[in-house]
Amino acid sequence: MRLARFPTVRGRLLALLVAIALPIACLTALAAVTTYRTVVAAIELSQSRTADDFAVRTRVWHRGALRALVASGSLIAKDGIAGAECGAAVAETLLRIPGYQAVRIVLADGRTCFASVDPALTEASVAALAAQQASLPRSPTRTRIQLPPARFDQVNIGGAERLVTQVRMETDAALREAMLLADPDLLDQVFELGGTSDGVNVALVSRGEAVIMHRREPNPDDLSWLPEADRFPVEDGRWEARSRGGQMRAYAARLVTAPDLYVVASFGNAPERAARMQFLALLIAPILTLILLCLVYLRAIDRHCVHWLRGIEATARARSTEPHARAVIAPDMPSDIRSVAEAFNTMIDEQEVRQRRLQTALDDNRFLVRELHHRVKNSLQVVQSYIGLTKRDYRDEARLALADAETRVHVLSAAYRFTLADGEMQPVRVDLFVEDVVTMITNLIRTRDQWVASRLDTDATLSVDRIIPLGFLVVDVASRVLRSTPGVSLTIIVRDIDETTLEVALEADRDIAPSAPPKMFAGLVAQIEAVQSAQPEGRRLGSWRIRHVS
Template identity: 25%
Template sequence: MFSSLRSRILLILLIAIIPPVLVIAAIAWDSYGSARAAKLSSLSHDAELLASRMDAVPLGASRLAMTISELTALAGTDSETCGRNLGVLIDNYPGYDSIAVYDGGTRLCDVHRRSAAPATSFAPIATIDDLAEGEVRTKIVQSGAEGGVFWLAARAEDSRRSVAVTMSRSYLAELLDVYRVFPSSRAVLVDGQSSPIVMGRTSPEPGMWPADLPLEVGIGLRTARFAGNAYIFTIYKLRSFDVWLVTANLETDILAEPRQQLLVSAVAPMLMLLTALFAIWLGLNGAVLRWVLALQEANRSHARDGGPTSTSVDPRAPREFLDIAASFDTLTGELAKRNADLEREITEKRNYLRELHHRVKNNLQVIASLLALQKRALSPEHRQILRFPEDRVNAMSAVYRTTYADSETGAVQIGPMIREVIHRLQDVAGASRNAFELTVEGEGRRVALDTAVPIAMLMAEILPDYLDAAVHSGVPVSVRCIGDAAGLAIEIVGDPGVQPRSFKLSRRFVEAYLRQLGATLTETEPGRVSIVCPLDAEADKPRLVKIGGVV
């Protein structure tokens, strides 16, 4: 997959950016975690600040009640003076709905805002009678879906008077409306059963507060889903009442800034890293790879064409590549000269070999001619003595004549060689060509000269008896040769009477040639001989065979 130089460089660059990518990702994630923790801490701080403002209302009420209980002159001694003075206090403190003063178990006076319901604005007398000196008592009455009334009663030290103050629910609701950290911010006061008792204009829809929210002492954070959205809730118990302040904010609003920070802290360095990687890749491609590819193309052109190749390298290329290109040009030039010298030497050697084969052919033809002249000078009964060497010299001469006529020195085509050998043997035997039938398949099959000579000599040992029989009996001789990639098959069919006198004196030569060729000879029936000779790469190699003790 990564076999080319370009792909390996790309792989190295990709591997090189993995560590910084991991470091950047770790730093970005740590930064996101810190920003998220800071946002949640800020959210808790805002909720705690709102709770402290709401706790300030009963705290101020307890101080006011203690002051009225302790200072008799502030409330006066009669109900009219008491009502007038308390009315001034109600008008100046919007956090209270009503104030009542009790003297020894008897209500001295009371005042309340018009918006407050008189029947539920004051603490019951039974809960005020048993107040001890210096005691402050708080309570919520009529809690539930309709809301609740928050009141506080206090009695100063060494005082017979008790003062009850009712907190304004509308004022508490206004404080809830102030809580607007995000557009999705919501706040509500709930009781111990998680039921809303004070809701502002921005308080959430009914049922938004999960009933299973744990009401803890102190600040708590919880995440829950409502209407398909994730909300983060803060739960904080007020110090003065058994009431919990619950706030809700969309998780997407709270974590928008940390997520944006994560995106910026991760994506921006990644983009810079990828930009640097791309710049490095362009630099490597322009400064290194393009020149490497140019040298590669020149090398391919040289290997494809085989001739001298000059690398066309831009002079603006790095000096090292110019040196490589110059060295390559020098090398290809030297190789071209060496190839020319080798081709010239091969041509000369081929010519020398052809000349050698030509002279061998001529010498063999001279020998054959001398044998023929000598044979004619002998009587008919003595001519057979020279017939044996004449046939073999003619067979060998036919092989060298065929290879000389072919441009491939050292290789012989089977078809022309077989024809030449048979025609010469026919001339020596005096057999008519009409009495001979030759069929050759695969004439273009070539064999080495060292293989062609044993084949020709084997034909010279077998065919003369068939040709002599054809001269005397008139039975034609049929020779069929099939040459293919696997080997050579020769089938000779002639006079059945030739069998008793075949292979008389030349049997040792026939067996030697068969061993040299790795061939087999089969006499299927009288007058029919089959020779199968493998011509594969191993069988076509020259062999040295001893014939009568001579190699």
């Protein structure tokens, strides 16, 4: 991961935390899902094995009954006894075996041996049952020691349910057929669930889903746990279905003897619920831990890193309004951030020292500049006074030349006077400066029959570097006209064109023949950054537009 993509310290630390926590969360989720699937598979396997266990118990019982029937029938056939003598001997044997109710044996020669300990089981009814069972499919035994195919069933005969075990001997020369009728209660121990069944219910079901034997705790007679469906998916021994009581339950079925005697087991959903809770605990607890870790980590970043960095940033930004602001240095600050804060404060202290030194030097420089300008202004006034005194000793052209020079010196003196009016260098108002220049032209250059006026309509200001050449330009044009045209009246017009442009124009009261300006005139126009908007023509002596900052 390229942490440089994140601009802030907080973002980079958070990205690093996510880069660490995300794989851990994925591995935790994978482990939780794997564990859940393993536990569910173990539960399903346990349920299937439970059904297998009860099926094996039932098969063992039936095979035991089949072996007892085959052994007793073979013994009777070997002795060759039949009729009443045989029945009396077999009846005595039945009395010694609880649960065995009737036996019917048919020898190879057709003679029968019948015995019953239940008066409801007569020889005729048992013979009819034997004929009925003989027409039904056999159940072969699936063991390495083969037993003859037999028929296991439950029937209602003599007003009660009976377990039937019937065998037909196809290859035996002495015994043809044998049948045993037993009490269903003999399977009671086979279906004993034990003290902790954990919601397990088991039943032995025959053709038509008749329940031969079942167990359920705590209510043994309740059959509402059996599935609603009439057919069980015996090939896939486990499934989920709705019970007769309307609840979803897990079932497992195993065929005991073909084709229609099988064990059905039902299981509660407590193990699945426990597995789901375990899955949620394994999944959510680590993720919540990671989230809590992220929150604590972010809190720690904000409190022990970002908080102090923002304090230094706030101090730096407050320097513009609070010159003496310093970064806070607290005892609980991290040492590296404290070092940064101390270096920042040291830098501010050194900066303030440099600023004080610079300010002192600047004040001294301003004082020197102000003094220099005052000296220049005073010197100009001295020069102007000296020219004025000298002018008294001359007449005609010499006097006019000295007056012209005195006017130009006054332009310089007036410019410095206005720009230093408040003790500091500042822009000069054009209207005040032009008014002063017009007054000086009136006093120094014009004759008695001439007149100089001004029409000022502006609040613009210009720097001293531009106001001086503007004064020179006005004096130059006015001086050339006044010296060449007796009795002329001049008007100096200054007005605003727009917010950033003003226009300076000179007009006479009569048409004046234009004269070529001196070579320095173009330099004055360039220094003012002026653009001539009208050439001298007729009464108009010229106009210039000057851009300024309001």
